[in-house]
Amino acid sequence: MDFTFHDEQNMLLETTRRYLGKDYDFAKRQQIIDGFSATAWQGFADLGLLALQVPEADDGLGGTPVDTLLVMTAMGEALVLEPYLASAVMATTLIAQLGTAQQRAALLPALLDGSLIAVPAHDEAGTRFDWTQIATRATPMADGFVLNGQKCLVAHASSAQLLLVSALLPDDRIAVFGVPCTTAGVRLVSYQTVDGVPASEVYLDQVVVTSDALFDHAGTALADMRDRALAAVCAEAVGILDKLLAATVSYARDRQQFGVVIGKFQALQHRMADMVLHCEQARSMSFLAAVRCTDADLAQRAAALSAAKVVIGQACRFVGQQAVQLHGGMGVTDELIVSHYFKRLMAIELQFGSTDQHLEAFAAQLKAA
Amino acid sequence: MDLNFSNDEQAFRQLVRNFIVHNLPDDIRHKVTRGLSLGRDDYLRWQHILHAQGWGAPSWPAAFGGPGWSATQQYIFDEESAAGGAPRAVPFGLKMVAPVLMQFGSPEQQQRHLPKILAGEEWWCQGYSEPGAGSDLASVKTRAIQDGDDYIVNGQKTWTTLGQYAQWIFCLVRTDTEVKPQRGISFLLIDMASPGITVRPIITMDGAHEVNEVWFDNVRVPVSNLVGTENQGWTYAKFLLGHERTNIAGIGIGKRELARLKRVAAQQIKHGKPLLQDPLFAARIAQIEIDLMALEITNLRVLAAEAERRTPGPEASILKIKGTEIQQAITELLVQAVGPYALPLRRDAMAEGYDGEQVGPDDATALAAGYLNMRKLSIYGGSNEIQKNIIAQMILGL
Numbered sequence: 001m002d003f004t005f006h007d008e009q010n011m012l013l014e015t016t017r018r019y020l021g022k023d024y025d026f027a028k029r030q031q032i033i034d035g036f037s038a039t040a041w042q043g044f045a046d047l048g049l050l051a052l053q054v055p056e057a058d059d060g061l062g063g064t065p066v067d068t069l070l071v072m073t074a075m076g077e078a079l080v081l082e083p084y085l086a087s088a089v090m091a092t093t094l095i096a097q098l099g100t101a102q103q104r105a106a107l108l109p110a111l112l113d114g115s116l117i118a119v120p121a122h123d124e125a126g127t128r129f130d131w132t133q134i135a136t137r138a139t140p141m142a143d144g145f146v147l148n149g150q151k152c153l154v155a156h157a158s159s160a161q162l163l164l165v166s167a168l169l170p171d172d173r174i175a176v177f178g179v180p181c182t183t184a185g186v187r188l189v190s191y192q193t194v195d196g197v198p199a200s201e202v203y204l205d206q207v208v209v210t211s212d213a214l215f216d217h218a219g220t221a222l223a224d225m226r227d228r229a230l231a232a233v234c235a236e237a238v239g240i241l242d243k244l245l246a247a248t249v250s251y252a253r254d255r256q257q258f259g260v261v262i263g264k265f266q267a268l269q270h271r272m273a274d275m276v277l278h279c280e281q282a283r284s285m286s287f288l289a290a291v292r293c294t295d296a297d298l299a300q301r302a303a304a305l306s307a308a309k310v311v312i313g314q315a316c317r318f319v320g321q322q323a324v325q326l327h328g329g330m331g332v333t334d335e336l337i338v339s340h341y342f343k344r345l346m347a348i349e350l351q352f353g354s355t356d357q358h359l360e361a362f363a364a365q366l367k368a369a
Numbered sequence: 370m371d372l373n374f375s376n377d378e379q380a381f382r383q384l385v386r387n388f389i390v391h392n393l394p395d396d397i398r399h400k401v402t403r404g405l406s407l408g409r410d411d412y413l414r415w416q417h418i419l420h421a422q423g424w425g426a427p428s429w430p431a432a433f434g435g436p437g438w439s440a441t442q443q444y445i446f447d448e449e450s451a452a453g454g455a456p457r458a459v460p461f462g463l464k465m466v467a468p469v470l471m472q473f474g475s476p477e478q479q480q481r482h483l484p485k486i487l488a489g490e491e492w493w494c495q496g497y498s499e500p501g502a503g504s505d506l507a508s509v510k511t512r513a514i515q516d517g518d519d520y521i522v523n524g525q526k527t528w529t530t531l532g533q534y535a536q537w538i539f540c541l542v543r544t545d546t547e548v549k550p551q552r553g554i555s556f557l558l559i560d561m562a563s564p565g566i567t568v569r570p571i572i573t574m575d576g577a578h579e580v581n582e583v584w585f586d587n588v589r590v591p592v593s594n595l596v597g598t599e600n601q602g603w604t605y606a607k608f609l610l611g612h613e614r615t616n617i618a619g620i621g622i623g624k625r626e627l628a629r630l631k632r633v634a635a636q637q638i639k640h641g642k643p644l645l646q647d648p649l650f651a652a653r654i655a656q657i658e659i660d661l662m663a664l665e666i667t668n669l670r671v672l673a674a675e676a677e678r679r680t681p682g683p684e685a686s687i688l689k690i691k692g693t694e695i696q697q698a699i700t701e702l703l704v705q706a707v708g709p710y711a712l713p714l715r716r717d718a719m720a721e722g723y724d725g726e727q728v729g730p731d732d733a734t735a736l737a738a739g740y741l742n743m744r745k746l747s748i749y750g751g752s753n754e755i756q757k758n759i760i761a762q763m764i765l766g767l
């Protein structure tokens with residue numbers, strides 16, 4: 001067993017943290033309109049963070065899921081709004097895995113230098129976000145395809161230039177299509193989710209794309225992308241959980257009521273001790289998720305990821321709610337970062353399968369010993 | 370022992386239910402049952418309708434214009450109001466300052482304010498909390514110094530709910546700094562239109578403007594606005610905090626929201642079946658329903674016990690903790706029920722007159738905001754931790 005990070009990994013974490021600490025503090029974050037700052041995105045590119053998921057063969061850094069874990073932890077700590085997960089982790093991995101040499105050459109350099117943002121558009125309404133259910137259809141035509149369907153809660157679609165739309169081919173094979181947002185027949189209805197992230201309902205009405213937009217045989221790659229994303233979001237949660245715990249303890253050390261600091265009340269001490277337990281259990285599972293998310297043994301992979309999502313979902317709930325509670329009235333205000341952490345944790349609980357969904361998935365594979 | 374309401378009480382329930390069905394405006398009912406934003410006029414419109422019926426102040430004795438209902442009747446009224454989709458009565462005038470005025474106010478103060486509160490013509494807010502005085506209310510610092518016929522008030526109140534609508538604020542102010550903190554507090558009625566008052570909004574995490582900071586800069590308040598005796602304010606403050614019993618557990622709201630949860634869960638499909646039939650989710654709903662049943666009986670026991678000995682006891686703390694936990698749990702399950710579609714936080718779509726495009730199921734619009742907003746329940750009105758301290762001290766004698 002080895003729980004250490006090697007020097008390069010420590011450096012990756014530190015440089016990311018340092019950059020975010022300086023150029024992405026809470027005050028600056030609050031000024032970012034519509035969830036995207038071009039300056040921050042360029043900063044990520046300059047640090048090489050956008051190249052992390054690009055294979056070395058494509059001039060990227062070929063990072064591992066553990067590298068992703070470290071970056072996502074820092075992104076969580078700073079509550080980064082930009083589509084790092086959607087574009088730099090999910091879309092980039094998908095293109096790297098599925099793309100032909102030509103497609104990779106056309107897209108990866110632009111993703112790597114920050115000039116292109118691509119986001120997956122996969123979930124559909126009425127499926128309870130079951131990743132295997134897709135109704136969007138792709139009908140072949142001369143030199144291309146016609147797409148029809150609706151994708152929901154597509155994070156960052158309004159900041160992206162390219163949507164990676166999953167759709168069924170006539171033989172029910174899953175494919176992904178690279179659809180520029182400006183294509184005729186693509187309509188976005190945009191709004192913000194609780195965590196301040198822009199999202200859109202994406203309507204595809206007779207959208208015509210050329211053959212080179214097709215990424216065929218996408219089933220496995222989509223599942224791989226989901227698993228990496230799930231691990232990444234677990235790491236993001238850990239970054240947030242740590243910050244919320246620290247903020248709460250520091251508040252409890254300062255805030256006086258009844259002539260003493262509230263941290264002296266044993267009821268609150270025990271509550272914060274419980275927060276520590278949740279944080280550490282979550283950290284452990286974020287490591288497990290990072291290590292197992294590319295496992296070739298699919299059953300072992302699924303069990304580990306579901307277990308991680310359950311533990312982390314429960315930590316999100318407990319630590320988030322207690323952090324607000326122990327801050328008293330201040331905890332519910334928009335002015336403190338605490339409520340913003342709380343809201344991101346609320347979203348993470350539901351992303352890539354809720355706590356209950358993963359609890360069920362885990363339970364379904366239980367066998368008598 | 371009989372756990373049924375008497376025939377009279379059941380007839381009373383039917384009367385209230387009919388009245389609400391026929392008199393509550395549809396647009397208000399729609400907002401309440403969907404958790405959409407209510408404005409000042411929504412509250413006032415309903416108060417005027419109730420007042421015209423003689424039901425403007427269910428908890429007031431007949432001598433002051435109340436209907437003279439028993440605690441059980443008030444409980445039934447609250448329950449039916451909530452279930453029928455009526456807005457909660459804004460408590461600050463009707464249920465907070467009014468009982469204090471009835472008990473401790475001068476006849477002039479009673480005549481000046483009570484009829485207007487009853488008629489929904491005077492909106493009140495509560496000026497207890499300060500930045501340094503939340504759970505520890507006795508440490509309020511807002512100063513009132515007598516100058517001729519006036520007090521001159523300086524300081525800051527905070528978390529003032531709906532203070533942006535209020536014409537009056539009742540405040541705890543410090544009138545003596547030399548004595549034990551509880552001994553130097555007075556209870557003062559302040560006209561919000563007085564020069565020197567500034568109200569500044571506090572935006573909460575759901576994006577709402579529900580609470581405010583209120584600043585007092587050399588505000589002149591006539592001495593005649595002092596309630597009772599100078600430096601006795603702590604007694605009145607405690608009287609007020611211990612007063613509201615029938616509705617503290619929010620049983621009616623709990624039932625309404627539970628019904629909403631079941632409605633949403635019946636419409637959501639999981640594995641080809643309504644979510645309401647999903648064993649795990651059904652068990653979660655069942656647990657809440659069972660907790661609510663237990664709380665309802667507990668609530669009725671507390672009311673019965675109080676009717677007998679005529680003084681409120683510390684049991685209200687039990688009702689407050691459990692009632693708020695149940696309401697919070699329901700909002701959590703509502704979010705779970707619609708899944709990620711609960712995440713859009715769209716105050717535009719929650720507001721009056723929105724006719725833009727809907728996102729996700731109809732019922733989902735206000736769920737995120739509802740969950741976020743309900744975090745306050747365990748914080749305000751004496752946090753749940755403080756309620757547990759009260760149980761430990763007053764019930765267990767620890």
Ligand SMILES: Cc1cc2nc3c(=O)[nH]c(=O)nc-3n(C[C@H](O)[C@H](O)[C@H](O)COP(=O)(O)OP(=O)(O)OC[C@H]3O[C@@H](n4cnc5c(N)ncnc54)[C@H](O)[C@@H]3O)c2cc1C
Pocket residue numbers: 255257258262265267268325326327328329330332494495496497498500502503504505527528529530531580745748749750751752753754755758
């Ligand atoms: C939405 C909202 C509306 C409100 N409306 C009003 C209003 O209209 N008028 C008004 O006057 N006030 C209002 N309040 C204020 C409310 O009453 C206070 O927020 C509450 O009393 C807690 O005080 P605080 O926020 O200062 O938290 P603190 O007292 O600082 O408490 C912080 C944390 O410490 C805990 N704690 C404190 N003391 C102890 C102890 N002895 N033992 C164990 N734990 C302890 C608390 O439970 C809490 O978790 C409102 C608050 C909110 C959030």
